[in-house]
Amino acid sequence: MKVILFFLYASLYLNCIEGAVTLPQNASVQAVIAFGDSLMDQGNNNHIKTIFKANFHPYGMDFTNGNPTGRFSNGKTLADFFAKGFGVKEYLPAYLDPLIQHKDLLTGVSFASGGAGYDPLTSKLSNVMSLSSQLEMFKQYIQKLKGNIGQEAAMNRITNSVFLVSAGTNDFLVNYFTFPMRRLQYDVPAYGNKLVKLASNFLQEIHKLGARRIVVFSTSAIGCIPIERTLAGGAQRICVDKYNKAAQFFNSMLKLELQVLASNLPQTRIAFSDFYKPLMNIIENPQQYGLEVTNRGCCGTGELETSYLCNKRMTRTCHNDSNFFFWDSLHPTEKGCDIFVNLVLPDMMKKLF
Template structure:
């Protein structure tokens, strides 16, 4: 994807230069604001009491100065690449970072918490921040913005920012398919319907607070995530079909309801961003994306290790993490995040502007 111009509308073209998406000149995004799970957690879990952390080596080994910031990656995350892709900044900070400056708030932050889901029970199981707490922090953030730069400028920033929401994966993998509580209450279609209602409610809440451009990232092919291949894929570690089917059902329901919701929320643009099909394409055709390994992660065996199991004392890392899509048994490498964002950003821009 080098030096190619893609026109989504006659007046909206996106230029690819060596794999990097460049926004057209008529679009300006003042800030990127993220909610959800570990794909967007920039280090918020460092500051809460939970076992789901990534603020130790080898996490962050390819970040600035090899610093483990709490990002569940060897380097930058999806949130960072989205922030860069929208022309805002190179790194999206965690809202709870004690070193964050007022100037950082103006261009956006992440409220996400690794392990969170749409279902409050999911966050409770991992003792992380549910979306309700993330919403409260967003309200605090708006108050800080207004105090720092004035109400009008703060309102303009919120109105024109891009909001990222990533959740759902943990609801199935950490909650539904691991613990019996929800399975006794719901079958997969009913639970998917519950999650979609919760997702819609959350989007309505941030819309009330001023969000207008909202991108909702779907669940991925959760049955092909390395840890699930190991735990439920048998001796050959094949993709778990029932997990993938649950993901597909939820995604299809979510996409439809987001389209309906967009028509009911004034001045809103809501983009459904598909993670499932791009991930399957990457897994099935790694060479097309400059990758070699997509069935396991780089850290340790890459089959089970994540969070505290992926640590410098107990595990080694692969020789070249840029050849791997997954960093640990659940999360993408920095290179994997870069590839994914370049795949989905054009459609996201088309649907948000």
């Protein structure tokens, strides 16, 4: 079975590298629009008062001109690779970037905020933009489009966009398993169901505003993220089983809810994109993907450093970040993002078109 999986994943990865994954004939993606957390934050947190930032070195060291844009990576993020994968553009900009151009708005932006979650309390704890705040910015964005190209053209562009939604990880790691408030109110299944309802409400809201092709990412194997291995994985830094089980429960409920939504929302495609299983496969079989290290990040020790703890004055980076899946103790490297997008994009295309 492992041999079969190896050749399956290797085939998908090589096909994507060679450009074999393309949009189906007669399909058109005019823009990519992202919501959620730090996996999709292209620099929005630069412009709000929060400690969750990445607009300093060594973040961005492999980006264009070594520029720390606020992306939580050494280079490009998942959002960038998806924008390219859908044939839209090389880089997805942050909506709050003061230098954003009219042409950037036409082809999509990210409203995501590092530290955000489905639960409003999660964003409040991190002092970042909640999904409801991101939704308000999306409404502003639509009005700007209408002002620039007219109402009909603007709504046609929204209808022919792909929407990316990434949230849930912070709800468990920053909120539920760190602070007592939600644990006193809910057990894990009850909290997972609460998050699923909040996710469903958010998706229905963007649907009302014109979203018709939506990708919703599952929560990853949160117990295997380097910082959680360090904080809760014991002396051997093993994956934290209870965290992974919480993620698996949430993901299974989310997948079912998305199936219901897709059947009830007219002319809408909703793709559930599994982050959990591909990440576990990468972590357990790094050599299959040209990686060497998957249990810690490249920045500093890679076991705790993220955001302001990952800075050039206090930490050094690994010799070769292309050997690492994780850049800091939470977020993927550019290569890690590339590998993940190549793995999930073929299935995503089938579900959306």
